Amino acid sequence: MKGKIAIHARSGGFSDRWIEYCQQKNIPYKTVDCHSSNIIEELADCSFLMWNWSQTYAEDMLIARGLIKAVESMGIRVFPNSETCWHFDDKVTQKYLMEALGVPMVTSYVFLDRTTALEWAGMTKYPKVFKLRGGAGSSNVFLVNDINKAERLINKAFSTGFPPVSRWNALSERWWQFKRDKTFISFFNISRGIFRALIKNPTLERLPVQRNYAYFQDFVPDNDSDIRVIAIGKRAFGIKRMVREGDFRASGSGKILYDPELIPEACIRMTFDLAKKTRSQSLVLDFIFSDGSPLVVEMSYAFASHGYLSCPGYWRNDMTWVEGSFHPEDFMVDDLIVSSVERS
Known part of the structure; x- marks a missing residue:
């Protein structure tokens, strides 16, 4: 090289x-x-x-x-x-991209003015899911059960807006993790969360307030989990994430199943196909199911790699299985070097 x-x-x-x-x-x-x-x-x-x-x-x-x-x-x-x-960390842009490519996805709605959004809220069926265009780990995601909550969120979206990372939501996440894990580390993280809720994080404070748009998705019932598939080059691996108790969200739950038999082949093929169409070096797709058919919820290029070290192997793009542990980051380095050789 x-x-x-x-x-x-x-x-x-x-x-x-x-x-x-x-x-x-x-x-x-x-x-x-x-x-x-x-x-x-x-x-x-x-x-x-x-x-x-x-x-x-x-x-x-x-x-x-x-x-x-x-x-x-x-x-x-x-x-x-x-x-x-x-399109990274921009669910609005991702909506348009997936619609343009005909990707089966959860029906999504974008509004750029308050009046149109409120009119829609008065006519639509509930529940719906409200999201900000950015955020990870189920942050900035709210279940909307009725028009009253929808109107409150819309009015806030077109006035004061939302911080991209809510300090109080982050504290709530730490409390949930403590109830799940019941470990000293998770207990210690609650105290850190309280400190961060009271003392502003200068890094996060520099992020712009999210306002002047509203983004909703249909709520798809009867999903006790989601499927995440990641394609890096000609390899893909996946996990099944169980939803939190008393919640509808799987992202950020920490309840992960690594059995490859739990990953539907349709999800793997859809991820490879979309990665090819978008010419993505790394593509992360989250799926839920409606009447047995997979629907994409959102997409990304990045992920917390430590959560995938327990994957027992990966699929090649011809759907053959490669057994053994791996570091996803190694694939990124290898592919970048190979792409340069192929280009020369």
Whole structure:
């Protein structure tokens, strides 16, 4: 391979394993700061850039898409590339993309003015699910059982708006995790959650308030779980996530089943197919079911990789099974290098 891999290092993300894998395989790399004004100069001796940019960093959200496009114009191969991440953390954009490609999905509604949204709320059938366009782990997701709650959410959406990350919702999540796990660590996290609820996090405070739109999805009943399938190149792996007790959400529940027999073949094939159509290096799809048919809820390029280390193997895109543990981040590095060789 020609040139180094530039890695934006951030503890807790993909970059931890990217660096470890490069060291194990003697792949030349260097760490860079994609927030630096001199980032283009820093990439002068590099053929690749890998940056696990995140919705929880305002700096990332501000510059990532534009910077990646600029770096690609230099002939540098990027993970994630523009085709992979242009719709990241934007459920509204994802709705339009999936509708355009004819992807079976949960019916979704977008409103850009209060009057139209309120008129719809007065005519639609309930329950519905209200979401913000961004967020992960079931944050900013609310079950709407009647017109009164719908109107409250709509009026707030077109006035004061919603913080992209609610400190009090985050505390509630920690309390739920303690009830689930009943461990010292989960108890300790409650105290951290109280501190963060009372003391504003400057990183999160820089994220813009979400307002002047309303996004709803149909509520699809009788789902005690969802299916998540991730395709990276010509490989896919999946998990089944059980919903929380007394709730309808599976994302963020921590109740994960890794048996590959629980992953419907239709979900795997749909993920491979959409990844091919969108030319995505990494595609995450969440599915629920209506009358036995899978429907996509939302999509992403990123995921918390530690949650998949217990996967017993993965499928190739010809649906053959490869047994054995793996690090998803390794696939990302390998594919980026191979894509450069194939291109040359």
